[in-house]
Amino acid sequence: MPLQKSPTGTWLPARVPQSTITLAILLVLCSMVQSTTGGYDGSMLNGLNILPPYTDYFNLNAATTGLNTASVFIGGFFGPMAAGVMADKFGRRIAIFWGCIITIVGVILQTAAQNIAMFVVARVFIGFGTAVDGIAAGVYLSETFPSRWRAWGVGLFNDFYYVGALIAAGITLGTGKWQSTWAWRAPSLFQGIFSIMCIMILPFVPESPRWLIHEGYYEEARTVVAQTNADGNPSDPVVLTVYKEILDTLEWEKKEGRTMSPKEIIKTPVARKRLLIGMSAGPFSCVVGNIIASYYLTYELDTAGVTDSTDQLKANVVLNVWCLGCALAGTHLVANWGRKGTALLSQTLLVICLFIIGGLSKKYADNPNAASNSLIYGNVAVMFLFQGFYSIAWTPLLYLYPPEVMNYSIRANGLAFSQFMLNALAVLLVFVEPIGIVNIGWKMYMVNASWDIIIIVLIAVYWVETKGRTLEEIDAIFEGQKHSTVPDVEAVRKGEATVNLAELEKEVAATALIVEK
Template identity: 70%
Template sequence: MLQRSPTGTWLPAWVPESTGLLSTLLMLCSVVQSATGGYDGSMLNGLNILPSYTDYFRLDPATTGLNTSAVFLGGILGPLVTGHLADRHGRRPTIFGGSALTLVGVLLQTAAQNVAMFVVARILLGFGSAVSGIAAGVYLSETLPCRWRAWGVGLLNDFYYVGALIAAGVTLATGQWPSTWAWRAPSLLQGVFSALCLVLLPLIPESPRWLAYRGHWAAARAVVARTERGDAAVVATVYREIVDTLAWEKKHGATMRLAEIWRTPTARRRLLIGMSPGPFSCIAGNIIASYYLASELDTAGVTDTVAQLKAVCNFFYFFGFVVGGGGEKEGVQDGLTHSLHI
């Protein structure tokens, strides 16, 4: 059974009554960016192996790097505007816009006739994916039931390996096709995650914190009651925490402007900590292995196209995600249970 949920935006919502189903939909809608990113890395790794792709664009080392890195150009631009868009227009409409733009980029990438068109498409794809991913992370941390919140937000980037494994399998399956669809088909399927997000968005509520921030107090409490169904004490506590936090921010002059991220020493330290995982992970060399495995395998003496495509299939990482995720889930839930009893 679906019930209408107030959103305070142009994007309506009909939300399921089941808290478990609602939490699942929230997770599925929010993992778009990490799954798309994982798919992109594994897909480009595979495409750089395929003669049908490299010969079609007549790639040299410079254009290969440009085609590959263009998605990061869009990814750099996305965070500059996402905060403003999500705060002004709502979390769900921002996710919707980012996912729709990602789909446009995917379609242009699939239809690319030259390097310039491919690069522009990947910039759009990277921008849209960054917008939807950032807004989705904030949205999930504000909306997922508190007993599952730490676990759910912790799983967001783990879906990178889900997308990567799917892309590796698709590229391996299409790699021997005797046409440009050997690389166009994997490119087109990259839009599946964003399309799924667009389908699910009308089935999940708006962030209760954003609703309260915009003055929709009754709607915010209704969303909290919907996500925390069955425990009146938790509903009251979560809602009061939102109200008190907003009141404190207003009293101390804290706003949602970009300047807040470096206004105080504490904010600057948090910013540096938040920025550090990106460059540290890249220094480890995983980006090179994710996009240029073909060149590494050539150096190692593995030159067969099919053998290289099989090497892209990262079952080891997916297995680590499944096993590690299970242990993390139990530990986080135990911690949340303990904290709630306190």
């Protein structure tokens, strides 16, 4: 397929396919291959925590197991502090590139680790790198995908967490019989392949059109809008409508004195409202209870009565297949039913599952020797249901919802803050929860279910629905009006509204001059 030059405004050039559909596939692949790193990491640690060659080599106990695992979130804690600024200053693609490079460095150090300190430092690098490229990719996809495909495009970005998890589960199952340190070093080394693949795809996808316009590259941005919406036709009505909508909105933000400073996220009441609603997806997804099965499946299965290491590794593989299917189904719901409704459904199901798991785990703990197979298998089944219900909403929404709710001037830093809060909580929970499971057992599930009820209330009261709107049209929910005179993009695309192309061309030229000044 012929490639068309796509101006990027950066040192990293791009030549993209002329077909919009082919380009959309590349956009998804670019961001998804690096998102698999996070899923691979969680599933790999699940497997390694079961393998004697890993636990014996580092002589792990509950505290050091938590440290080895949670250290990736230490990097994820600091990564967002740089991610938003990097994505705004250097471009979305450049931020993704450097995030991948840092991740690769961490993977090499992790594979070569000689002690706990080296392993922890390596995982800090991995956490930092994946935070940077994950945040940049979330913003990049939301700003580059056409509104009709945004839910699927950005939702699939995080759905591939489970593809990485499935690959890691299969690899650790395969190396689990090895008696050397390569039982855990080989899975560690393979983790870097996804970042390498992402770097290879970057030259074939364009820069964000919104970033280009903000940086003064107007014709370049129009070229990208044409490439991503109409097979490269810059005079298509949808292309002109999208382009004009972005220009008008950036002009309004400029008149309002909006800047790209991180302080912008708390500067005005509306900005604070958008931040609190948008960033809530990160912390909410972290505290609902999935941390246990994502990183400590062995502890969870132990409480249910499944104690054989081979059976646990097989359960890890099956779990990730199940979660991938649920995530894909959830992305369909998010795209067609809406973000808020899907989140409420998923969260309600999670609360029910946690109470059931807690009850069944208590029954097993009261008399393990007399526990029937039906009790054990029933508990495991509900654990699997829980992870599937989590995947329905939180997997696609984690990177989809925050960029939609936040306007351009706070989008990158706002998503970074969401991830910062997620990782801050994860550092605590990943370290504390195995200790909690060991000490209070089934009660940990009851505690988790109780605070999940509060999350349901917060979503029901404060979340807004963003389905079917462009990023600029979402402004009307928070600002009271859309800051552009053109009809809604989807109305133009569906033929429900028309635009005067000659007049729109004149308006585009005039608006570009105003924004440039």
